[in-house]
Amino acid sequence: MPIYKAPVEDTLFILNEVLGIERYHNLPGFADATPDMLSAIVGEAAKLSEEVLFPINLSGDQEGCERHEDGSVTVPKGFRQAYERYREGGWLGLAAPEEFGGQGLPYTLHTAVGEFMSSANMSLMMYPGLTQGAIAAILAHGSDEQKRTYLPKLVEGRWTGTMNLTEPHCGTDLGLLRTKAVPNGDGSYRISGQKIFISAGEHDMSENIIHLVLARIEGAPEGVKGISLFIVPKFKLNRNGDPGERNGVSCGAIEHKMGIHGNATCVMNYDEATGYLLGTENKGLNAMFVMMNEARLGVGMQGLSIAEVAYQNAAEYARERLQGRSLSGAKAPDKKAxxxxxHPDIRRTLMTIKAFNEAGRAFTLWTALKSDIAHRSENEAERQAADDILGLMTPILKGVMTDKGFEHAVMAQQVFGGHGYIEEHGMSQHVRDARISMIYEGANGIQALDLVGRKLAMNGGRAVMAMFKEIGDFCEDNRNDERLSGHTRALKKGLNDLQAATMWFMQNAMAKPDNAGAGSTDYMHLFGLVVLGYMWAKIAKTAEEKLSAGETANADFLRNKLITARFFMERIMPETALRKARIETGADTMMALDAAAF
Incomplete structure (x- = not known):
């Protein structure tokens, strides 16, 4: 049977030692995030994940959701009770503003515990995950009345949220959407149309579902300039603000999916449903992208979470499965094998996943900290610098973490051999669940195009130049530290490759945009490798300093960090040269064949 143990020690090490979260106690909500408080919250999240969420993960996958003739949907057995435990614990409001019932703690902490919960049960955690996005959008663009009406119940988890973008003919190109909104004359609108692939679109775990729906108001301009965003509750609210009569929104079907079976991914039909404008007319994408960016960070974390649970099961299996003898002589002579x-190749597999997970955890939490600074700092320059890096990192985090999350779930499955292909071992589910993270909230090819086509040049390249400087300064500051020389040399080589690839785009993509498109995915992964290498260099520096200071209680933990860091720099970091070489070949051969030749 599958296993899962939340990586509490590693998470606290990243938060307290590598990121030094105590240094940010000047930010709202951080003063309460003392080491003792962090330990207590992370420990409780681990307990909930291991004891409540994980035991129903496999059964939820096998059972799936069920749609009934009246359009209602029931979730798998145990999901309602587990969600209620999650809700009662206040987990959904961990980082939400206190004025709406949240605890106001750092988003970084919310991200840390979110990894545990997604590892334990990704399908179940998508329900509150979508709600987090709805909260963010209403916080950023809602009127005071809308905030008072919706946020307390969403933060409490009594109501849940969704985001409705995709239509049968319209995915990434939202300018093609057909869902229409007709003014009622009283400030409300009649919303009509169909949306597909709507995660958590209908279920029986909350009293109301608050749909955020993109639609075009009658007479609005064509294309993306005429799109507005609407709040469309499943149940209309009565005068007391409680759910009343049913709105004109229903689940037409549940999508038959490869994975995440425990989440109700719905076809949603809007038949003159009553909706309310969120934000400014014809500026719906601005409001929706608040939700999308929140979701993209969460999806990047999902890539890590699946890689972690898959790795844990593969490592456990590798320690127990007897097959063959070591090339250097028997290691268990008392046994038949x-x-x-x-075996070195099994070690290669496990070390590759382990090195990704531990650096990826640091990358995810480091990015979440940038979000906290961008939203909470009172220093305008500090806010801007953090927001620049956050915008640059969002497509990299989403694209790289989910590409590698799926790849590493497959690698972990391979450790099991034929047993990995058998459902009761649970490895198939990890592979199937991980696959969606590369697709939704903007497919990874779109993330790469966003990075190369938009983020690099934004504000005159201010964000990318700041990132290059930060990594370059780290290498220079630690250049003479012999303990770190292997890490800084490898990191500087990767940074040089990244800077050269960036310059190549500047020289070759303006006149020929296909060059940017052809190299965008390789560039995203090249950038990701350098950032992950930067995380490993910071981790190694922390570990070396603690060992030099006489740390004994966690000496083995710290030495293992140094070994894993060295593995990453020696075996994974050199891939930057390959990515750079691919980028510099340009688009000629990629675009040469006639479409009919494919």
């Missing part, structure tokens, strides 16, 4: 963890 050695455990497969003695």
């Amino acid at each position: 050695d455990p497969i963890i003695v």
Whole structure:
């Protein structure tokens, strides 16, 4: 049977030692995030994840959601009770503003515990995950009345939220959407149309579902300039603000999916449903992208979370499965064979995933901290600098973490051999669940185009130049530290490759945009490798400093960090040269064939 143990020690090490979260106690909500408080909250999240969420993950996948003739949907057995435990614990409002019932704690902490919960049960955690996005959008663009009406119940988790973008003919190109909004004359609108792929679109775990729906008001301009965003509740609210009569919105079907079976991914039909404008007319994408960016960070974290649970199961299996003898001589002579963890290729697989997960955890939490600074700092320059990096990192985090999350779930499955292909071991579910993270909230090819086509040049390249400087300064500041020389040399080589690829785009993509498109995915992964290498260099520096200071209680933990950091720099970081070489080939051969030749 599958196993999962939340990586509490590693998470606290990143928060307290590598990121030094105590240094940010000047930010609202951070003063309460003391080491003891962090330990207590992270520990409780681990307990909920291991004891409540994870035990129903496999059964939820096998059972799935069920749509009934009246359009209602029931979630798998145990999901309602587990969600209620999650809701009662106040987890949904951990980082939400106190004025709306939240606890106001750092988003960084919310991200840390979110990894545990997504590892334990990704399908279930998508329900509150979509609600988090709705909260963010209403906070940023809602009127005072809308905030008072919707946020307390969403933060409490009594109501849940969705985001409705995609239509049968319209995915990434939202300018093609057909859902229409007709003014009622009283400030409300009649919303009509169909949306597909709507995660958590209908279920029986909350009293109301607050749909955020993109639609075009009658007479609005064509294309993306005529799109507005609307709040469309499943149940209309009565005078007391409580759910009343049913609105004109229904689930037409549940999508038959490869994975995330425990989440109700719905076809949603809007039949003159009553909706209310959120934000400014014809500026719906501005409001929706608040939700999208929140979701993209969460999806990047999902890539990490699936890679982590898949890795844990593969490592456990490798320690127990007996097959063959070690190339250097028997390691278990009292047994008929050695455990497969003695074999170098199994070690390669496990070390590759381990090195990604531990750096990826630091990358995810480091990015979440940038979000906290951008939203909470009173220093305008500090806010701007953090927001620049956050915008630059969002497509990289989403694209790289989910591409690698899926790849590493497959690698972990491979450790099991034929048993990995058998459902009761649970590895198939991790592979199937991980696959969607590369697609939704903007497919990873779109993330790469966003990075190369928009983010690099934004504000005159201010964000990318700041990132280059930060990594370059780290290498220079630590250049003479012999303990870190291997890490800084490898990181500087990767940074040089990244800077050269960036310059190549500047020289070759303006006149020929296909060059940017052809190299965008390689560039995204090249950038991701450098950032992950930067995380490993910071982790190694922290570990070396603590060992040099005489740390003994966690000495083995710290030495293992140094070994894993060295593995990343020696075995994974050199891939930057390959990515750079691919980018510099341009688009000629990629675009040469006639479409009919494919």
